[in-house]
Amino acid sequence: MTKGRARGARRRPSQTDIARMAGVSQTTVSLILSGNKSGIALAESTRRRVLEAAEELGYAPDLVATRMAAARNDILGLYTFTATFPTDIGHSYYPSLVGVEEAAAAQGQDVLLFTGSVGRAVPSRPGHVLRRVRVADGCLFLGRHIPEEELEILLDEDYPFVHIGRRDELGGRIPYIGADYVVASAQLVQRLVALGHSEIRYVRERDDAPASTDREAGVLRGATAAGLSTSDLVVRADGAEITAARVRGWIDGGVSAVITEETDTGAVFTALTRALDELGVRCPEELSLAILGAPPASGWRGREIGGFTVPRREMGSAAVRLLVDLVNDTGTEPHQQLLACRPVEGDTIAELRG
Amino acid sequence: MTKGRARGARRRPSQTDIARMAGVSQTTVSLILSGNKSGIALAESTRRRVLEAAEELGYAPDLVATRMAAARNDILGLYTFTATFPTDIGHSYYPSLVGVEEAAAAQGQDVLLFTGSVGRAVPSRPGHVLRRVRVADGCLFLGRHIPEEELEILLDEDYPFVHIGRRDELGGRIPYIGADYVVASAQLVQRLVALGHSEIRYVRERDDAPASTDREAGVLRGATAAGLSTSDLVVRADGAEITAARVRGWIDGGVSAVITEETDTGAVFTALTRALDELGVRCPEELSLAILGAPPASGWRGREIGGFTVPRREMGSAAVRLLVDLVNDTGTEPHQQLLACRPVEGDTIAELRG
DNA sequence: CTGAAAGCGCTTACAG
DNA sequence: CTGAAAGCGCTTACAG
Numbered sequence: 063m064t065k066g067r068a069r070g071a072r073r074r075p076s077q078t079d080i081a082r083m084a085g086v087s088q089t090t091v092s093l094i095l096s097g098n099k100s101g102i103a104l105a106e107s108t109r110r111r112v113l114e115a116a117e118e119l120g121y122a123p124d125l126v127a128t129r130m131a132a133a134r135n136d137i138l139g140l141y142t143f144t145a146t147f148p149t150d151i152g153h154s155y156y157p158s159l160v161g162v163e164e165a166a167a168a169q170g171q172d173v174l175l176f177t178g179s180v181g182r183a184v185p186s187r188p189g190h191v192l193r194r195v196r197v198a199d200g201c202l203f204l205g206r207h208i209p210e211e212e213l214e215i216l217l218d219e220d221y222p223f224v225h226i227g228r229r230d231e232l233g234g235r236i237p238y239i240g241a242d243y244v245v246a247s248a249q250l251v252q253r254l255v256a257l258g259h260s261e262i263r264y265v266r267e268r269d270d271a272p273a274s275t276d277r278e279a280g281v282l283r284g285a286t287a288a289g290l291s292t293s294d295l296v297v298r299a300d301g302a303e304i305t306a307a308r309v310r311g312w313i314d315g316g317v318s319a320v321i322t323e324e325t326d327t328g329a330v331f332t333a334l335t336r337a338l339d340e341l342g343v344r345c346p347e348e349l350s351l352a353i354l355g356a357p358p359a360s361g362w363r364g365r366e367i368g369g370f371t372v373p374r375r376e377m378g379s380a381a382v383r384l385l386v387d388l389v390n391d392t393g394t395e396p397h398q399q400l401l402a403c404r405p406v407e408g409d410t411i412a413e414l415r416g
Numbered sequence: 417m418t419k420g421r422a423r424g425a426r427r428r429p430s431q432t433d434i435a436r437m438a439g440v441s442q443t444t445v446s447l448i449l450s451g452n453k454s455g456i457a458l459a460e461s462t463r464r465r466v467l468e469a470a471e472e473l474g475y476a477p478d479l480v481a482t483r484m485a486a487a488r489n490d491i492l493g494l495y496t497f498t499a500t501f502p503t504d505i506g507h508s509y510y511p512s513l514v515g516v517e518e519a520a521a522a523q524g525q526d527v528l529l530f531t532g533s534v535g536r537a538v539p540s541r542p543g544h545v546l547r548r549v550r551v552a553d554g555c556l557f558l559g560r561h562i563p564e565e566e567l568e569i570l571l572d573e574d575y576p577f578v579h580i581g582r583r584d585e586l587g588g589r590i591p592y593i594g595a596d597y598v599v600a601s602a603q604l605v606q607r608l609v610a611l612g613h614s615e616i617r618y619v620r621e622r623d624d625a626p627a628s629t630d631r632e633a634g635v636l637r638g639a640t641a642a643g644l645s646t647s648d649l650v651v652r653a654d655g656a657e658i659t660a661a662r663v664r665g666w667i668d669g670g671v672s673a674v675i676t677e678e679t680d681t682g683a684v685f686t687a688l689t690r691a692l693d694e695l696g697v698r699c700p701e702e703l704s705l706a707i708l709g710a711p712p713a714s715g716w717r718g719r720e721i722g723g724f725t726v727p728r729r730e731m732g733s734a735a736v737r738l739l740v741d742l743v744n745d746t747g748t749e750p751h752q753q754l755l756a757c758r759p760v761e762g763d764t765i766a767e768l769r770g
Numbered sequence: 771c772t773g774a775a776a777g778c779g780c781t782t783a784c785a786g
Numbered sequence: 787c788t789g790a791a792a793g794c795g796c797t798t799a800c801a802g
Contacts, residue, residue, distance in 0.1 A: 074573060120569070122569075124550065125548060125550055125551050126480055126483050126484045126550060126551055127484055129480045129551070130478075130480045130481055130484050135479075135480055135551070137528065137551075156510070163529065163531045166529075166531045167531040171531070172528055172529060172530050172531055172548065173528070173529040173531050174491065174526055174527070174528045174529070175517065175526060175527040175528075175529060176526050177517045177520045177521040177525070177526055177527050194476070194526065195476070196428060196476040197476070197477075197478070197479030197480075197489070197491075215474050219428070219474070221428075
């Protein structure tokens, strides 16, 4: 039976109440109140009586019931596979969220943040993602790594979702809105070369993820296009491996520019700038520094690091639009898109002298 | 009849599917999956079979149906009555949201952002708030102004909600977590007086809201306690009314300190600092400047404005905890709380010299 | 220990 | 032109 409201509240007026008051059936009330989309003929007098009764009773439709009967709830989920809670205002989560909210508002969708997921890189209990996510009509995913098996089930079920950021797992079947790291990274290398740099190091995380893979591919492509040797170009390292001594070695060996990458932890960037601080290296006078993506919010020496910015906000918005298309099955746009990054001049990159 | 899924998607598994697979009734499935709170005896073998079937099918409860059938869905809504979309990273919305997310995660709640509300100070269609909000177990509200009639209905219906920020509307029945502006503002005035300032102007928005009312009350209290005349103290103005000429007049008239307030638009602060820039007034040498709350993210002259900060993050967290208490009807805490603000020394306030 | 049934408030074929 | 009825997927007395 009915469960009874948790507390002693006045019952809200329902369509049934209106029907009783107007002397019609609840069906008719529903028809009239929902705007009669089926285009069925309704007597104007009935319409008026129903509307008046609704007004009189202060009727407001029960969204839950409406959504239940209509099998849609106009809610889009946002599930993040981030290692840390995105509390840092400079966290990449925030601009994405802004983009998501903007587009969602424009499309009349609410956004459900699965905050329960935060704090573990990948959900602990299997099935956790599935279990929560499907309460929404569709879901956006965000993170450096994904739980493949879970997403595969969603994919097989035709549950609509879009990943914010390129993904090549699951046979390339994951819909995404990504950033074109390859092109942006290649351009950055070419810019450095144009400034006279030929001894360059690209320091990236050991950890693999599409974003890192793409950046490396772009760096290699740019170097090759510029006729640079790529043998010592790429350095895979975690934070602890970037010591001052090592950086000293590069510089003494003729390296004039170092590129690093943005990651969710910012570990590589932090280790590198710490080493530069320790060595007292002037930048860009003694060494040009660039980053593929955004530096941690804490910044470095108050400088604007040269490189490029990832259009996270636009990615969020585009992801929402694509997701709504998928939910409605109306889309004509490709399910996998890369958006261009915007170059950042910065003041840590200079022409090589001497 | 059934409406059929919008797309040719495989239907989500329901309790009925599990029941069929496990060879039990849907009732039993419900009992087991909902954790058997009624404490009914269930055969362990049945339990296992049902859970396995649920796992196998990738079952996820239908939020809407669950909600409808009475239980709760562990979703808290967040509805903002902001004039502008909180895209500005310095917008007060963000720290509140962070606090909300943190506490929600800690309490195992997801957060539903009612983004549809954004863009109008107060909902256009009556019933708009009601219409959306009730999908969640409870809701947080946030904004300078509120739609009273709508909230009154929710109140009368015992729908659990908490406002982030003090509210005195509706006969003081609105649960809230606010900031103690009165005390913080009074302290700030007394700090200025202690530094030798006696001619002070407090420039506030024309527009009334609890935050503004409380700040003004605090300013007046502080001034009175310090034995200052309050006759010319408070200046109500909108941005356009704060001209350079007017500010010049104050300074020429002996005013040595100006206090302003944070609002969602930042209009007063912006107008004031623009006037100071136009006049080339040095600060704090020629004039001390303070703000009640946080300045716009854009800042001013790279200075830290003296005053106090509003504990928005803590307010968000506390609001979630209170709301969960209300939803569970378990709370013992007061339904209206004020949190203390933290003073900010800043570098725009100086001792008055001769 | 388990199941049949009512009911939450709607939408939507379908039958008058 | 209007109504009776099924159904959305659950929860919860109630009856075996």
